[in-house]
Amino acid sequence: MAELTKELSQVKGDKPAVPGEDVAAPGKGNGTPNTGKSAPGTDGQVRPQPETPGKRPLDVPTGTPTVIVDDLHIVYRVYGAASESEKGNAVNALTRILKRQGRPQMKEVHAVKGVTFVAYHGDAIGIVGRNGSGKSTLLRAIAGLLPPHEGAVYTDGQPSLLGVNAALMRELTGERNIVLGCYAMGMTPAEVREKYQDIVDFSGIDEFVQLPMSTYSSGMGARLRFAISSAKTHDVLLIDEALATGDREFRKKSQERIRQIRESAGTVFLVAHDLRVIEETCNRVIWLHKGKIKMDGDPKEVLAAYNKG
Numbered sequence: 001m002a003e004l005t006k007e008l009s010q011v012k013g014d015k016p017a018v019p020g021e022d023v024a025a026p027g028k029g030n031g032t033p034n035t036g037k038s039a040p041g042t043d044g045q046v047r048p049q050p051e052t053p054g055k056r057p058l059d060v061p062t063g064t065p066t067v068i069v070d071d072l073h074i075v076y077r078v079y080g081a082a083s084e085s086e087k088g089n090a091v092n093a094l095t096r097i098l099k100r101q102g103r104p105q106m107k108e109v110h111a112v113k114g115v116t117f118v119a120y121h122g123d124a125i126g127i128v129g130r131n132g133s134g135k136s137t138l139l140r141a142i143a144g145l146l147p148p149h150e151g152a153v154y155t156d157g158q159p160s161l162l163g164v165n166a167a168l169m170r171e172l173t174g175e176r177n178i179v180l181g182c183y184a185m186g187m188t189p190a191e192v193r194e195k196y197q198d199i200v201d202f203s204g205i206d207e208f209v210q211l212p213m214s215t216y217s218s219g220m221g222a223r224l225r226f227a228i229s230s231a232k233t234h235d236v237l238l239i240d241e242a243l244a245t246g247d248r249e250f251r252k253k254s255q256e257r258i259r260q261i262r263e264s265a266g267t268v269f270l271v272a273h274d275l276r277v278i279e280e281t282c283n284r285v286i287w288l289h290k291g292k293i294k295m296d297g298d299p300k301e302v303l304a305a306y307n308k309g
């Protein structure tokens, strides 16, 4: 713990986040935690205390952690934002457009405010919260796509972020995207050949695999993204709403796949507005509210509280 504290103190004070970065391609979480450090393992085998509202202390005796988020703050900088006095003022906005005046102001959006938790091998953690509560920002920070303004993220293994907007290439066929996506996740040509048919079958896109992705419905695109990303065993898989557009049958299949990833001792984070998906899939839920953890624990209890409040 002393070593961890020392490491944490070294990384505090990293540069603030850069706004407007794109979501990673499937399996392309850059694997670079914000700190570039790995989660230290511990010897104890006791699970963390569930249902601790707010923070889980880092020194709770645990199994092997895969992700440690310690007092994480993420701040976006928006350049050209309106000043307070201009807020909602249509006349000012119109005048500025007509005069072609720029906006020199810089606004900071404090999206994640001091989040702390530890995730373990085999955890499937659902993240819930209202729009704008910081769910996607937190996932992107864990994936190493957003550097912390303060605090740190440590991961053991490679995190891969699968988002709804994950950048498969719309003008390429499903077939090409499968091959490129698999290579992007570090598979060898032999592994790609071995997994190819399974990905097509799992996604259920059938003969559409020969057509450009621009011809797919949003549900078909999401299914293909999930099928590609989950074809590889991930240490830490981060899923942002990617299951939302799937139908019931696909939801069931993807839940089964998430279970397999957990069984192979990976860790899954799942952001979804559909609370059924979270309840059926996760063994733990974190409720984010205005960038802070409001509750962290058993899915039934957290979701019941979330539904009430």
Ligand SMILES: Nc1ncnc2c1ncn2[C@@H]1O[C@H](COP(=O)(O)OP(=O)(O)OP(=O)(O)O)[C@@H](O)[C@H]1O
Binding pocket: 019, 020, 021, 076, 077, 078, 109, 110, 111, 129, 130, 131, 132, 133, 134, 135, 136, 137, 138
């Ligand atoms: N690129 C960005 N630049 C500036 N502010 C941003 C950016 N992305 C998100 N934000 C702001 O950060 C806050 C958290 O946003 P985030 O997308 O993480 O929330 P969320 O809980 O995932 O929301 P939703 O449920 O609507 O997807 C919001 O206030 C949002 O406006």
